[in-house]
Amino acid sequence: MFGDAVGQxxxxxxxxxxxxxxxxGCVDRDVWRKAAEAGILMASTPAEFGGAGGDFRHEAVIIExxxxxxxxxxxxxxxxxxxxxxxxxxxxxxxxxSILPRMASGDLIGAIAMTEPGAGSDLKNIxxxxxxxGGHYVINGQKTFITSGMxxxxxxxxxxxxxxxxxxxISLVIVETDEVEGFSRGxxxxxxxxxxxxxxxxxxxxxxxxxxxxxxxxxxxxxxxxMAMLPQERHIIGLQAxxxxxxxxxxxxxxxxxxxxFGGTLLDFQNTQFKLAExxxxxxxxxIFAEHCTERLLRGELDAATASMSKYWLSxxxxxxxxxxxxLFGGYGYMNEYPIAQMYxxxxxxxxxxxxxxxxxxxxxxxx
Numbered sequence: 001m002f003g004d005a006v007g008q009x010x011x012x013x014x015x016x017x018x019x020x021x022x023x024x025g026c027v028d029r030d031v032w033r034k035a036a037e038a039g040i041l042m043a044s045t046p047a048e049f050g051g052a053g054g055d056f057r058h059e060a061v062i063i064e065x066x067x068x069x070x071x072x073x074x075x076x077x078x079x080x081x082x083x084x085x086x087x088x089x090x091x092x093x094x095x096x097x098s099i100l101p102r103m104a105s106g107d108l109i110g111a112i113a114m115t116e117p118g119a120g121s122d123l124k125n126i127x128x129x130x131x132x133x134g135g136h137y138v139i140n141g142q143k144t145f146i147t148s149g150m151x152x153x154x155x156x157x158x159x160x161x162x163x164x165x166x167x168x169x170i171s172l173v174i175v176e177t178d179e180v181e182g183f184s185r186g187x188x189x190x191x192x193x194x195x196x197x198x199x200x201x202x203x204x205x206x207x208x209x210x211x212x213x214x215x216x217x218x219x220x221x222x223x224x225x226x227m228a229m230l231p232q233e234r235h236i237i238g239l240q241a242x243x244x245x246x247x248x249x250x251x252x253x254x255x256x257x258x259x260x261x262f263g264g265t266l267l268d269f270q271n272t273q274f275k276l277a278e279x280x281x282x283x284x285x286x287x288i289f290a291e292h293c294t295e296r297l298l299r300g301e302l303d304a305a306t307a308s309m310s311k312y313w314l315s316x317x318x319x320x321x322x323x324x325x326x327x328l329f330g331g332y333g334y335m336n337e338y339p340i341a342q343m344y345x346x347x348x349x350x351x352x353x354x355x356x357x358x359x360x361x362x363x364x365x366x367x368x
Contacts, residue, residue, distance in 0.1 A: 002043075002058055006065040009038045014071050018196065025188055026150060026198035027074050032106035035076060042104035045084050050101030056081065056232070060239055060294055067243025070339055072346065073197035075148045077240075079103060082233050083110030086156055086172065090216045090225050095174065099154060108176070111152035113143035113202055114226070120145075121359045123158065123226060124167045128204065130159040132211070137161075137173055139182075139207040145353070149200020150188050153177045157204070158226070161219040170222035172215040175207065182207040193345030230355070231307035235293050237354045238310030241318035241347075242290045245283045248343050252276065252325040255332075272328060279321045286314050305367040312360035315350035322347045 013034050014027075021027045035041050043058040045051025052058065059081040066072055087100055102108040119125040128141025139159060146152070155175045162169030177183050186201035216225060253276060256266035266272050293310045296302040322343050326333035333340050351357045 002054075003061045003065055005038065006040060006062055007068075009035070009040060010065055010069050010071055013038075014066075014074060015069055018071065021196040022073075023195075025195065027196060029151065031074070032109060034106075036104060036106040040076060041079060041106055042084055042100065043080050045080070045088060045100055045104060049088075049096050050104035051084075052104075056294065056297055059236075063236065063239045064243050067240055068247055070247065070342060070346075072240055072244070073194050075109075075197060077236060078112075078147050079110050081236055082229070083112055083154075083156060085229055085232060086112070086215065086225065089228070090172075090221075091174075092212075092217075094212070095215075099174070103154065108154040109148055109152045110154045110156070111146050111148045112156045112158070113146055114158045115145045116142060117144055121355050123170070123223065126158055126160060126170070128157065128159045129163060130157075130161050130171060130173050132161070133208075135211055136208045137211060137213065139173065139175070139204040139209065141204050142201065143204075144186075144201040145189070146200050146202060147353075148198060149202065150185060150198035155202070156215065157202075158222060161222075165220065167223040168220050170226075171219050172222040172225055173209060174213045174215060175204075175209055180207050180209060192348060193342070194349060195342075195345075227304070231302050231304050232297060234307040234311035234354050234360070235290075235297060235302060237350055238290055238293065238307075238314040241314035241350055242283070242286050244343055244347060245279075245286065245314075245318050245321050248322045248325045248340060249276070249279055249283055251339055252328055256328055266328060275324055275328065279324060282317055282321065286317055290314060305364045308355075308360035308363045311354055312351075312357040312364075315347075316357060318350055319347050 013031060039052050040062060042051035043054045043062060044056055047053035059077060063077055084103060087096060099108060103110055114123060116126055130137040130139045139157060153176060155177060157173050157175050159171055159173055160169050161171040182205040184203045186203060189199045191199060256272050259266045290310060293302055293306060326340050326344050329338060329340050332338050335341055
């Protein structure tokens with residue numbers, strides 16, 4: 001029932017506007033409030049804090065319904081299942097009651113600012129600082145590659161509260177951008193794909209926030225908080241990958257059944273049949289593994305290594321299958337008017353964000 005409701009929302013509010021949003025580089029602000037009215041925002045946040053009271057299964061449904069229609073760029077999953085859980089797990093009661101209902105209503109759009117120009121997967125090397133000054137933190141630094149970077153007005157900022165303590169000096173601080181001075185946004189970044197998703201950069205120049213904006217009861221817990229939440233984020237990338245794989249196969253199978261060549265259809269050729277048979281098998285294996293990871297996540301048993309497997313293997317598979325499907329479209333596959341071309345562009349980042357796939361392999365190798 002929830003899947004049907006999300007699908008109807010997509011068809012009514014998102015699909016008709018997607019081409020325009022892709023050209024302007026972001027979705028309209030009011031669509032966030034429409035998503036809230038449809039019960040899609042903060043689906044897995046407890047009802048007492050304004051959410052829908054669901055669990056990760058509902059987030060998985062949203063990922064599937066959005067992915068089935070090529071709407072992954074609308075960053076609802078970032079809001080619901082990446083930023084939201086940091087607050088659900090680590091925020092104080094006062095922070096939850098202040099922030100989560102406004103995220104559920106669409107008044108606040110969330111982002112998490114980890115990456116810096118000189119620090120990507122190596123989070124211990126961040127340079128942004130939050131210096132204690134009486135009852136405030138003073139934040140200075142730069143962040144980049146921020147999803148929802150031009151729209152977000154509630155940011156979890158990864159900073160050093162103690163620059164001498166390595167990972168133990170990292171903290172997360174909540175910054176509501178409408179309430180502070182010294183915060184600025186850079187340009188909207190021009191990407192290969194994900195064209196309807198606004199990715200930006202942030203600058204913090206003596207931004208003052210109250211000490212109550214610290215996430216967690218004490219300084220230095222940020223790295224542990226990030227490590228606790230990253231398995232879910234990485235599995236989300238795996239779920240998005242399998243969703244696109246299924247869409248790519250559906251689009252390609254329909255195309256090769258209709259496309260005529262050498263007196264038959266493309267599907268009549270053994271090469272086409274073998275390629276799609278291989279892809280369908282790999283997609284089925286991937287789907288079963290993804291659902292296994294979701295089951296483990298729901299039981300609180302998804303470890304970092306298995307989540308890394310979900311992220312790296314499924315995103316690698318995504319790029320492989322989309323590439324193979326595009327080849328079956330021939331020259332039409334290279335044309336932007338065909339969905340497979342957009343999938344080809346959108347898929348590539350999956351192997352990079354959330355931790356590069358090479359890093360995923362290092363994390364897996366450490367458990368051997």
